[in-house]
Amino acid sequence: MSSYIVTGCAGFIGSSLVDRLLQDGHRVLGIDDFSTGQRRFLEKALENEKFLLKEIDLLDLEALKGQLRGDYEQVFHFAANADVRFGTRHPRKDLEQNTIATYNVLEAMRANGIKKIAFSSTGSVYGEAQVIPTPEDAPFPVQTSLYGASKLACEGLIAAYCEGYGFQAFIFRFVSILGERYTHGHVFDFYRQLAEDPTKLQVLGNGKQRKSYLYIQDCLSAVLLASGKAEGKVNIFNLGVDDYCELTQSIGWICEELRVSPALEFTGGERGWIGDNPFIFLETSRIRSLGWAPETSIREGVKKTAAFLRENPWVFQARS
Amino acid sequence: MSSYIVTGCAGFIGSSLVDRLLQDGHRVLGIDDFSTGQRRFLEKALENEKFLLKEIDLLDLEALKGQLRGDYEQVFHFAANADVRFGTRHPRKDLEQNTIATYNVLEAMRANGIKKIAFSSTGSVYGEAQVIPTPEDAPFPVQTSLYGASKLACEGLIAAYCEGYGFQAFIFRFVSILGERYTHGHVFDFYRQLAEDPTKLQVLGNGKQRKSYLYIQDCLSAVLLASGKAEGKVNIFNLGVDDYCELTQSIGWICEELRVSPALEFTGGERGWIGDNPFIFLETSRIRSLGWAPETSIREGVKKTAAFLRENPWVFQARS
Numbered sequence: 001m002s003s004y005i006v007t008g009c010a011g012f013i014g015s016s017l018v019d020r021l022l023q024d025g026h027r028v029l030g031i032d033d034f035s036t037g038q039r040r041f042l043e044k045a046l047e048n049e050k051f052l053l054k055e056i057d058l059l060d061l062e063a064l065k066g067q068l069r070g071d072y073e074q075v076f077h078f079a080a081n082a083d084v085r086f087g088t089r090h091p092r093k094d095l096e097q098n099t100i101a102t103y104n105v106l107e108a109m110r111a112n113g114i115k116k117i118a119f120s121s122t123g124s125v126y127g128e129a130q131v132i133p134t135p136e137d138a139p140f141p142v143q144t145s146l147y148g149a150s151k152l153a154c155e156g157l158i159a160a161y162c163e164g165y166g167f168q169a170f171i172f173r174f175v176s177i178l179g180e181r182y183t184h185g186h187v188f189d190f191y192r193q194l195a196e197d198p199t200k201l202q203v204l205g206n207g208k209q210r211k212s213y214l215y216i217q218d219c220l221s222a223v224l225l226a227s228g229k230a231e232g233k234v235n236i237f238n239l240g241v242d243d244y245c246e247l248t249q250s251i252g253w254i255c256e257e258l259r260v261s262p263a264l265e266f267t268g269g270e271r272g273w274i275g276d277n278p279f280i281f282l283e284t285s286r287i288r289s290l291g292w293a294p295e296t297s298i299r300e301g302v303k304k305t306a307a308f309l310r311e312n313p314w315v316f317q318a319r320s
Numbered sequence: 321m322s323s324y325i326v327t328g329c330a331g332f333i334g335s336s337l338v339d340r341l342l343q344d345g346h347r348v349l350g351i352d353d354f355s356t357g358q359r360r361f362l363e364k365a366l367e368n369e370k371f372l373l374k375e376i377d378l379l380d381l382e383a384l385k386g387q388l389r390g391d392y393e394q395v396f397h398f399a400a401n402a403d404v405r406f407g408t409r410h411p412r413k414d415l416e417q418n419t420i421a422t423y424n425v426l427e428a429m430r431a432n433g434i435k436k437i438a439f440s441s442t443g444s445v446y447g448e449a450q451v452i453p454t455p456e457d458a459p460f461p462v463q464t465s466l467y468g469a470s471k472l473a474c475e476g477l478i479a480a481y482c483e484g485y486g487f488q489a490f491i492f493r494f495v496s497i498l499g500e501r502y503t504h505g506h507v508f509d510f511y512r513q514l515a516e517d518p519t520k521l522q523v524l525g526n527g528k529q530r531k532s533y534l535y536i537q538d539c540l541s542a543v544l545l546a547s548g549k550a551e552g553k554v555n556i557f558n559l560g561v562d563d564y565c566e567l568t569q570s571i572g573w574i575c576e577e578l579r580v581s582p583a584l585e586f587t588g589g590e591r592g593w594i595g596d597n598p599f600i601f602l603e604t605s606r607i608r609s610l611g612w613a614p615e616t617s618i619r620e621g622v623k624k625t626a627a628f629l630r631e632n633p634w635v636f637q638a639r640s
Contacts, residue, residue, distance in 0.1 A: 087480070087484065088484040088485065091423070091426075091427065091481075091484075092423075092427075095419075095420070095423050095477075099415075099419060099473060100415070100420075103411070103412075103415050106411075107411065107412075126460075127479075130457075136460065137450075137459040137460050138459070138460050139457040139458070139459065139460070140446075140456065140457050140458050140459070140460055140461065141460065142479050142554050142556070143475070143476040143477075143479040143480050143483075144479070144480065144483045145480055145483065145484070146477070146480045146484060148476070148480070149473070149476030149477050149479065149480040150476075152472065152473070152476045153419060153469070153472070153473030153476055153477075155463070156463040156468070156469030156470070156472045156473055157415075157463075157466070157469050157473075159447075159462050159463040159464070159469065160407070160463050160464065160465055160466045160468070160469040161411075163463075163464045163465065164407065164408040164411075164465070164466060165408065234462050236462070
């Protein structure tokens with residue numbers, strides 16, 4: 001049994017990780033401010049005596065320092081502003097909830113003598129990648145979104161703490177993650193539109209945007225494997241699947257799952273929104289070399305997500 | 321005549337830029353909080369009616385928004401925590417004075433409709449570069465210092481503002497800059513030691529650390545040329561010279577200028593301090609392709625710096 005801290009423990013990925021860690025018999029201290037996290041995602045965890053929940057805003061460094069404890073051996077820092085799309089409407093959000101929050105987590109770890117951190121970064125840090133599929137050591141990218149820029153800032157801070165304070169880090173650059181508890185992003189938006197009016201669906205862009213998705217449980221398997229196995233000081237891994245789909249394909253799978261046939265209205269253009277990457281497709285041989293491979297296809301992932309949304313209509317109220 | 325804003329206008333590079341811009345007949349609004357900047361560096365500028373000085377802390381976003389004005393066409397954002405070496409003693413400093421201050425500058429520009437920014441970044445963003453000399457599109461680096469990480473965070477923010485808000489940026493990754501008004505770094509430290517006791521000199525590391533230095537006026541020529549000529553959205557340029565020296569060579573030139581012969585005491589090791597890059601040597605063909613070339617050798621630069629320090633002993637009091 002090990003002891004772990006999970007920030008963003010009530011979020012999509014965080015809460016799924018909490019359940020996996022508890023299932024594996026570990027002790028978990030979960031931290032969330034419930035600004036976007038859902039208490040219902042922790043229902044099962046809260047029944048487990050090995051789970052301890054602390055409601056803390058990561059921007060409150062002193063509170064955070066007071067609640068972390070050195071007998072927890074690693075932090076999974078998965079709290080983030082995941083609202084990639086509306087970055088330009090509130091640029092401060094990425095700065096505070098990603099960059100400054102990460103700095104605070106690192107400082108609170110340092111104050112408590114915790115030196116291992118796993119971090120959820122993003123394939124968005126590659127900007128408009130010049131090499132596709134994009135490897136971890138792709139040419140030095142130019143940022144195209146406030147979200148990507150803030151995640152890159154976090155990566156830099158974490159790596160500097162490894163060098164300066166003897167931390168060890170596992171940094172994961174995710175493609176979009178799908179699956180149960182998925183509560184933002186385009187599958188969510190499409191589902192909501194179709195729930196309101198199954199006869200039509202508005203699609204940002206031309207629908208030809210290519211997307212690569214990873215299923216949540218495959219993602220967590222990679223995170224847990226790498227955190228246990230990687231031995232470097234700063235271990236950076238792309239996480240994704242080896243194929244991709246076009247937006248219209250994933251719409252087809254959603255419609256198939258929901259048994260609807262909407263008329264599609266495209267807003268046009270290659271990008272869904274300013275700063276949207278037309279294509280994030282990651283080269284994953286580094287994580288595969290540790291013995292990981294995804295088990296769920298993009299199609300299955302999209303369909304599982306649509307099924308989860310169908311079975312959990314409350315998430316739409318919770319988010320609105 | 322154009323109108324420019326210079327942040328960090330009382331610093332080494334900022335004040336030198338102010339003088340160059342005024343000399344070229346431009347109007348300049350200088351901003352500094354004088355936390356490390358020197359009023360004496362602005363003596364000449366303050367005699368010029370085209371120069372306006374505002375004492376503002378860049379962390380005060382509202383004050384900054386109120387003082388920038390849209391009739392200034394470009395910001396040279398040169399304010400920074402330049403204390404590279406002691407990053408691990410006060411990690412918040414790089415976060416605040418580099419990352420958050422840059423965010424505030426960008427927000428104040430956006431509020432005032434100013435869309436062109438030149439930014440002083442650093443070759444430290446390449447971490448332990450895998451390719452030397454290091455080109456701008458070197459493999460995605462892992463950060464090794466809080467300083468480099470914070471500058472990379474600034475670059476990312478700036479690039480995201482270009483994409484999201486239609487800004488244009490000129491980002492300069494400097495090697496160490498030397499010359500008149502140089503008030504931090506190893507030539508400064510060596511000079512101070514020798515002024516106190518010319519018989520011995522303590523050198524961090526083994527003295528074999530290779531360093532590439534650029535003379536301040538060559539640096540400014542590149543900055544001004546690129547800001548006027550580069551047409552991309554996000555223009556990134558390495559600035560440096562095509563050769564390098566070892567620390568012991570530069571010590572020799574300082575001693576030659578000061579006519580002293582100290583006994584050298586090396587602390588040992590390949591690095592001067594934790595997070596120090598053993599070697600920053602940049603590939604500069606991109607800026608050279610615009611017609612720039614440095615005119616001052618490393619040796620001349622070091623000697624001019626030592627001469628400046630000899631003639632301006634007040635800078636040691638000002639910094640202590």
